[in-house]
Amino acid sequence: MIQIPPTAIAQWGGAAVFLNVLLTRLGVPLPSAPLLVFAGTAVANGRLSFTHILFAAVAGALLGDSVWFSAGRVYGRKLVAALSRRSYAIDSGMRTTGELFERHGAPIVAVSKFVPGLGLVTPPLMGTTQIAVLAFFLWDTAGIVAWAAFWLLGGALFQRQLHIALTELQLHGATVIDVLVAAACFYFVYRLMRRRPPRGRR
Secondary structure (H helix, E strand, O other), X not given: OOOOOHHHHHHHHHHHHHHHHHHHHHOOOOOOHHHHHHHHHHHHOOOOOHHHHHHHHHHHHHHHHHHHHHHHXXXXXXXXXXXXXXXXXXXXXXXXXHHHHHHHOOOHHHHHHHOOOHHHHHHHHHHOOOOOHHHHHHHHHHHHHHHHHHHHHHHHHOHHHHHHHHHHHHHOOOOHHHHHHXXXXXXXXXXXXXXXXXXXXX
């Protein structure tokens, strides 16, 4: 059974969160929430700094969103069309985001972080619009901070319950790493299934 020493958590926690969030924002099928929740429990135990982990999450998300936003600025509608052809879920997300942006404007950038499927497609789509760069990053930063803080504080708030659950898992030979890998596998399957259009739309 793999144990994670407290020193390793303190040393690599921020880097792990940064890399995980960055890869997720770039489109790699990895979930960010489970690791942020786990980091929140480490914050509650005093092993990690809330400020440092929040900064790592925000930095990773902003970097990933910047890449997609810049790509949207450079390639325009060609990029949106190429992404939409990849899967029905992305195409649907692009249309939904576009409609919400026309109706509510720039604040939809922040809200999209909490809507499954919209967080990834919003930056490249916004890059193709006339939204000001500063406005995009201000709303994007606000949404990311709220999103990351939500999961970190959730992990800290339910630290005791999560500790009990992890203790039970350890009694059966599982570890935190096993939980994170399982969550990544489930998320990958979920993303794979969302790529397929519903029956009647092929």
